[in-house]
């Protein structure tokens with residue numbers, strides 16, 4: 001299984017790119033799965049095989065902890081890491097050739113908090129990190145340095 005993480009700023013087109021990559025790989029005969037890691041998204045341009053919203057619900061977090069949307073997103077982003085075993089099990093059940101990972105809307109919540117790098121490092125760990133890719137797109141130049149730190153943090157991609 002090869003995992004492709006789609007990373008970018010909010011509204012930069014991550015979800016649409018995920019949908020197009022799904023179509024591209026499918027048309028070329030590969031078995032592709034899409035993992036949605038955005039707990040706050042309402043509509044997706046693809047049908048996800050594995051969905052973090054099954055485990056982390058933004059509206060429930062807002063109600064339960066009396067948080068606004070931004071605070072709930074921070075909490076939800078951290079909760080994603082605690083659901084990695086469930087998400088890993090769901091991914092293993094699908095077991096695609098390529099796993100496209102559509103990351104949360106706000107890059108800062110995924111890349112700069114410990115939960116994002118933890119998730120990237122530990123997903124597919126039990127698969128001995130078979131070919132593990134990351135993709136970055138549409139980065140404003142201020143973010144590139146941070147992005148490379150994030151990428152270089154990973155020891156397991158070709």
Ligand SMILES: Nc1nc2c(ncn2[C@@H]2O[C@H](COP(=O)(O)OP(=O)(O)O)[C@@H](O)[C@H]2O)c(=O)[nH]1
Pocket residue numbers: 008009010011012013014015016017105
């Ligand atoms: N014109 C144009 N619009 C795009 C492109 N990629 C995404 N969009 C639109 O930009 C908006 C945000 O895209 P989305 O994939 O949800 O961004 P995300 O927040 O990074 O997942 C949506 O309305 C998309 O239809 C693109 O390459 N060209």
Ligand SMILES: [Mg+2]
Pocket residue numbers: 014015016038041102104105
């Ligand atoms: Mg999105």
